[in-house]
Amino acid sequence: MLDVMATERFERAAVLGVAMAEELRRLLRLHLTPAEVAEDGTVLVDVPYPDAAVVLAVLDVAADCFGARGESVEEIRQAALETLLQLAGFETGSRLQLAGSGAATSGPWGRG
Secondary structure (H helix, E strand, C coil): CHHHHHHHHHHHHHHHHHEEEEEEHHHHHCCCCCECCCCCCCCCCCCCCHHHHHHHHHHHHHHHHCCCCHHHHHHHHHHHHHHHHHHHHCCCCCCCCCCCCCCCCCHHHHCC
């Protein structure tokens, strides 16, 4: 009985994780404009408040969950973003990055 309950909880957690990844993908696509492409092909997405708060919260939780590593908060969030986009079925190797103007951070994540 315990194994069945543990398996069910694991499955629900997995479904929730994929749903969160898909919601993140939806928010990014909502704010994506083709004109925001850097010279190296990186796509910058400016996510305004209140969506930026949701995106940053999801990225911070995902970074902790996945054990994402980096030298800065931006690098850690970028690593989490790449993993989440893979879970959501976004193309592998995407050069998508965030530039959320509503976020209370600095660097490519927003203006704080």
